Amino acid sequence: MLSDDEDDDDELSLTINEAYKKRFDHNKEREELQRLQEKFNRGELDGDDEESSTSEEEDEEADLLTEDIDRRIVEVVNALRRNDPDVVKNPNVRFFDDDDTSANDKVKKDKPVYLRDYHRMNLLNELPDHARDTNTIDELPYAIQVEQERAELVREMHSAAAEDGDDSDGGFPLKKAETVREIQPIELPDPADDPESFLEKYMTSKAWLPSASVNREKKSTKTTGSEHAPELVEEDSEFDDKADEFEAKYNFRFEAGEEAAQIVSYGRDVVNAHSVRRDEETARQRARRLEKEEKEGAKKKKLAELARYKQLKVKDVMKKLQRVKEIAGLRADEQLDIAPEDLETDFKEDEWDEKMKRAFGDEFYGRKDKKPEWDFDIEIDDIVPEFSEESELKLSKRQKKKLEHQKKSDDKKLKAKVEEFVEAEILPFEDPVADEPETMFRYREVSPESFNLNPADILLADDNQLNEFIGLKKLAPYREPEKKQKDHKKYAKKKRLREWRKQVFGTTDAPEWEKALAKKLQEE
Incomplete structure (x- = not known):
């Protein structure tokens, strides 16, 4: 029995695959690192978003644009129209101040005060100086101090609730409702008739501000998601469209119309057909390159087959x-x-x-x-x-x-x-495709053929007389060897040559070379 148990222990012994263990640990470490990295990066980004959202607020109601700033804008426009060099070209002239404290004070919003902060400030303000010092030792016992603070806190809570009245909800202060600017409908002149007066009236009356109904609808949409928001927004949509149209026409008055916003595309073939730019590779070069690549491919394939x-x-x-x-x-x-x-x-x-x-x-x-x-x-x-x-x-x-x-x-x-x-x-x-000389054309060996005519016959006879003996078509260099032999046998007979010489020169003998050369020089 003991021997059997020992054999079983030997058979059931486990071994650790070190390579798999190392690979598994490496993968787990990478997964953990990736998870932590994503977690911390996401936390940093969320914190930045919260900070930016709480610190930056848009001026939707144009509170920074006060009447004083409107007046200064009108002064700048009038100065540019007059083109007064003392004002336009003088760097010391300033129409706007660097620090507009009035606008900043108007826009600045108070930080909301919550119940905990409110009671903390009251307790700190009402406590005596010796009680505010944390290093001093109180004369009253701790239990009595706690009871007094609790009673004071309850009293302050009741007083704060009575003062708030309707502005509180369950003992907690409500956020102060934002004031809504009431804007009366404005009648503007037609921009097509008098664009200058339209622009001046548009700027002075702050016509770009949304109406009160639109503001109310925006707030209700954010809180309750009302389904009637599009109907209220459409009240002033016509005016907004006209204003946007005028602004676009005025800003792009020196440019083309609607076609300026369209990108005209041209096909490559059309551009290359009408372009004067020279391509890097001409059609002949491309054809020669393709032919060379084809030959090299055939040669490699043939050599592989031979191997x-x-x-x-x-x-x-x-x-x-x-x-x-x-x-x-x-x-x-x-x-x-x-x-x-x-x-x-x-x-x-x-x-x-x-x-x-x-x-x-x-x-x-x-x-x-x-x-x-x-x-x-x-x-x-x-x-x-x-x-x-x-x-x-x-x-x-x-x-x-x-x-x-x-x-x-x-x-x-x-x-x-x-x-x-x-x-x-x-x-x-071994060399399936022999290397040919790199020439533009392929040349072919041809044999000279004069049909027994000597140079004197060719120089002294004119073109018509030579065509009667043999035409240029028969002298074409690229003709089949069988046809060339057949023509030579037919047209190069001596009897025919003697008859032609007698008809042209009046004698069956060949003309003298000296006479032919002298006649050629005389004609030139």
């Missing part, structure tokens, strides 16, 4: 030689006197007989036969008593190493011969 063919060919020839060697009964250390080309070239009876005699001659038949191997072992001690195999075994080991080394060397030599033979066989196909 594969060479590999398979060498393997096939080696198999054939090995098979012939096995059929001939040669040992591993013996080589057959047959070259690779003997197996691949055409069969010739005389040469083949000579090669067979050389390969299977007296030396082949005079070698010792290989010792046969049997499936069963015979004890040699039963036949030859006291037989020792140590010397022969030691000798056979040395010979075995030597034979293995010799076999490897012979195999390398044979493989080199086979590769050399295959290389010579595929040599004509």
Whole structure:
């Protein structure tokens, strides 16, 4: 029983995969770091948003724009209209003050006071000086002090509730309601008739301020989400549209109309067709590049096929030689006197007989036969008593190493011969796409053809006379060789040439070269 328990313990022993443990710990640490990083970054961003939202408030009601500022704006506009150099170009003239305390005081809003802050201030104000000092020791016991403070707190709460009246809700002060600016409807002149007066009236009357109904609707929308907000906003929408339209026309009066806001796009082909810019690569260069790439691709593909063919060919020839060697009964250390080309070239009876005699001659038949191997072992001690195999075994080991080394060397030599033979066989196909000269056109070799005319005949005869003998169409350089031979046989006959010379020069003999050269120089 004990032995069985020990075997079970050995089988149930657990091993820890250190690589998996290391990878798992690394992933967990990365997840934890990412989680904490996102948490703290989000907290910082939230704090910034709260601070910015509490510290910055927009001036929706235009409280900063007072009557004094309106008056100064009108002065600036009038000065610009008059173009007074003493005012416009003088850097010391200032229309606005840096610190407008009146506007800031008007806009500044009081911080809301809550019940806790209110009682704290009252207690601090009513306590005597010696009681405010935390370092002094009170004469009354602690229990009596707590009871007095509690009674004082209750009394202050009742008094604060009585003073607040309707402004409190359950003992807590309510936020003071914002005052709503009441704006009467304003009649503005038509901007199309008199834009200057419209602008002046628009600025002085603060026509951009929303009406009271709109303000009320905005507040109700924020608190209750009323569904009738669009109806109230539409009351002044017509005026707002006119104001926006005038402002847009005035600001963009020196620019084009609606088409200025549209981006006109042009296709590449259209632009290139009408553009005078020269492309980096012309059509001919592109065609030559594509042709070159096509040739290089075909060459690489062909070379890859040749390499594969060479590999398979060498393997096939080696198999054939090995098979012939096995059929001939040669040992591993013996080589057959047959070259690779003997197996691949055409069969010739005389040469083949000579090669067979050389390969299977007296030396082949005079070698010792290989010792046969049997499936069963015979004890040699039963036949030859006291037989020792140590010397022969030691000798056979040395010979075995030597034979293995010799076999490897012979195999390398044979493989080199086979590769050399295959290389010579595929040599004509080694360069499948010959490198042509980089010329713009392809040239072709042509043979000169004069149809037995000499230079004097060509120089002395005019074009019509030469066309009667042979036309230029027959002298085209790119013609099939068969057609050229046929034309030469037909038009280059001596009898026809003599008749033509007699008709042109009045004699069947060829004209003299000196006369032809003199006539040519005289014509020039």
